[in-house]
Amino acid sequence: MTTDKTTRFGKIEGKGVHIAYGKRRIVENLDLAIPERRFTALIGPNGSGKSTILRTFAALMKPSGGNLLLDGRDLTKLSTREVARKVGVLLQGPVAPEGLTVADLVRQGRYPHQQLFGRWSAHDQEACEEALMLTGTTDLSDRALDSLSGGQRQRAWIAMTLAQQGEALLLDEPTTYLDLEHQIELMKLIKMLVAKHGKTAVAVLHDINQAARFAEHIVILKDGRITAAGEPETVISAETIFTVFNVKTMVIRDPVAGTPLCVPL
Amino acid sequence: MIRLIVSLTLLLAVLVAASLAFGDVSLTWRELFDALAGTGEPDPQSAMIVFDLRLPRVLLALLVGVALATAGTITLAIMRNPLAEPGVLGINSGAAAAAMAVIVLVQDPPVGLLQAAGFLGAATMALAVYALAWRSGTSSLRIILIGIGLSALATAFTTLLSAFGDIGDVQRAMIWLAGSVYDASMVKVRLLALWLIVPVALALVFARELDLIRFGDLSARSLGQPVDLVRGLMIVLVTVLSGAAVAACGLIGFVGLIAPHMARRLVGGAHARLLPVAALIGACLVVAADLAGRIILPPVQLPAGIVTGLLGAPFFAYLLWIRRHDHR
Numbered sequence A: 001m002t003t004d005k006t007t008r009f010g011k012i013e014g015k016g017v018h019i020a021y022g023k024r025r026i027v028e029n030l031d032l033a034i035p036e037r038r039f040t041a042l043i044g045p046n047g048s049g050k051s052t053i054l055r056t057f058a059a060l061m062k063p064s065g066g067n068l069l070l071d072g073r074d075l076t077k078l079s080t081r082e083v084a085r086k087v088g089v090l091l092q093g094p095v096a097p098e099g100l101t102v103a104d105l106v107r108q109g110r111y112p113h114q115q116l117f118g119r120w121s122a123h124d125q126e127a128c129e130e131a132l133m134l135t136g137t138t139d140l141s142d143r144a145l146d147s148l149s150g151g152q153r154q155r156a157w158i159a160m161t162l163a164q165q166g167e168a169l170l171l172d173e174p175t176t177y178l179d180l181e182h183q184i185e186l187m188k189l190i191k192m193l194v195a196k197h198g199k200t201a202v203a204v205l206h207d208i209n210q211a212a213r214f215a216e217h218i219v220i221l222k223d224g225r226i227t228a229a230g231e232p233e234t235v236i237s238a239e240t241i242f243t244v245f246n247v248k249t250m251v252i253r254d255p256v257a258g259t260p261l262c263v264p265l
Numbered sequence B: 001m002i003r004l005i006v007s008l009t010l011l012l013a014v015l016v017a018a019s020l021a022f023g024d025v026s027l028t029w030r031e032l033f034d035a036l037a038g039t040g041e042p043d044p045q046s047a048m049i050v051f052d053l054r055l056p057r058v059l060l061a062l063l064v065g066v067a068l069a070t071a072g073t074i075t076l077a078i079m080r081n082p083l084a085e086p087g088v089l090g091i092n093s094g095a096a097a098a099a100m101a102v103i104v105l106v107q108d109p110p111v112g113l114l115q116a117a118g119f120l121g122a123a124t125m126a127l128a129v130y131a132l133a134w135r136s137g138t139s140s141l142r143i144i145l146i147g148i149g150l151s152a153l154a155t156a157f158t159t160l161l162s163a164f165g166d167i168g169d170v171q172r173a174m175i176w177l178a179g180s181v182y183d184a185s186m187v188k189v190r191l192l193a194l195w196l197i198v199p200v201a202l203a204l205v206f207a208r209e210l211d212l213i214r215f216g217d218l219s220a221r222s223l224g225q226p227v228d229l230v231r232g233l234m235i236v237l238v239t240v241l242s243g244a245a246v247a248a249c250g251l252i253g254f255v256g257l258i259a260p261h262m263a264r265r266l267v268g269g270a271h272a273r274l275l276p277v278a279a280l281i282g283a284c285l286v287v288a289a290d291l292a293g294r295i296i297l298p299p300v301q302l303p304a305g306i307v308t309g310l311l312g313a314p315f316f317a318y319l320l321w322i323r324r325h326d327h328r
Helices: A050-057 A080-086 A102-108 A122-134 A150-163 A180-197 A208-214 A238-245 B002-021 B029-037 B044-079 B091-105 B111-133 B140-164 B167-177 B186-205 B207-213 B217-222 B227-249 B255-267 B271-295 B304-322
Strands: A012-021 A024-034 A039-043 A065-070 A087-090 A168-172 A200-204 A217-222 A225-230 A249-253 A260-264
Touching (some): A024 A050, A039 A180, A087 B217, A102 A122, A122 A150, A168 A180, A180 A200, A238 A249, B044 B255, B091 B140, B091 B227, B111 B227, B140 B167, B186 B207, B186 B227, B207 B271
Parallel strands (some): A039 A200, A168 A200
Antiparallel strands (some): A012 A024, A012 A065
């Protein structure tokens, strides 16, 4: 474990990746490197392949061609269990069995670390408690998931992915269906996990301004191709937004954070 | 949890004792105790009734209940559909079709052949459903839809065959299919017990996998579960369990649906607790159904499958009713 610690950052790299649903090609020849220990946002219009790319990076879908590397190792050759030890995924609108408590949910995050006959260890317990603590869900741990608000539930799911103790965290539209307060709370949580706990976070986001404000690296996609990638300041421009989203905007400085802010014309 | 297990076991013991005592010739509790313990004035006739006639029957009912409930609990987890039971995999219709085919093709078939055919039919159907539903991976919805389609086909085949069969043979097949434990023997009980040990133990070992697969394919896979492998294995367990139950005593419906739902109400969703409780409830249900079938309309013996059907149909409606606003 400790010997390869230096290479364990959750760095994900795709080279010439092709992804298809049956015969329909979604992504062709994609070169995309996710910087480790940073917060990356994937943005783009509906059908641009954001979620598909995220799922492929999480090894939930097999690419039809190209190379996918996770910390330098071929992602497609790793077992699902090995991937799950390194990459936590928050899917869009996940559904838990009814009556499940937050603690039960978070405990599932230890699955990739457990053997068939293995017992629940002190380390497993510690990982769960830490995950609850980081997401501020410790007080909710005995509550049933279906009794929570949308924001609380989302934090509980993130706690589950944190209990996996992977280096990378992939989130598919984590803020959709949340009210503004909980959207901001969630974005701050992700930012904190990257800044203080060295996680590599990748989130599919719908709100360009939210991405520009909280993410350190933005990848803009259209029709399965990268239109621009880099820091928010360099990639968010009126021309790019127009070519990708077909919306005329003016990009100004966010008066609070100093990040780019798109205002539709 | 321990208190629940103890009370269910007590309930089961009472039902077993009642089944041993009541019937065409009813014994008093005193006579039953004497016959079981061999104390007092052992009456050879009551000892014969208890040990040779009723004990195998009760034990068979108990084991079949355990098998059906365990299979039902597993099915519910892997299909993630509250109305799914082993029958969804085509097990019942497959067994029925195979048994009917044997009856029509073989002159005066022995019961053993019927049972073997029933099991093979169930296994073939489950395999066919799984194979046809495979499209670079499995999906519970596809399995359910294909299961319903193939079941309808097999049922049509059964009906067609019954038109060609000798009327007496067809009637015998119908009685067997209705689900009865009447021709039980100690040999059969021992065989079924041995047959069930491995799949029931495996189900308990895989309790954690069952907990996780209920989250849905993508979630389970993202946590590192080889979902298709687990689902395939579990379908094998379900087939072995309910195929054996069908072979032993025909179709006893709804136990695989009622027992896991009741257990879930009592102990929640963790399968390490759910499986043993569901198994106990299943055993109670089939023993009670057989007992009720014998004492409701004496001297007529209603097959246990008809009693569970009478109980199960309203339960099915109740499940639909409480979920009428559930759009998930």
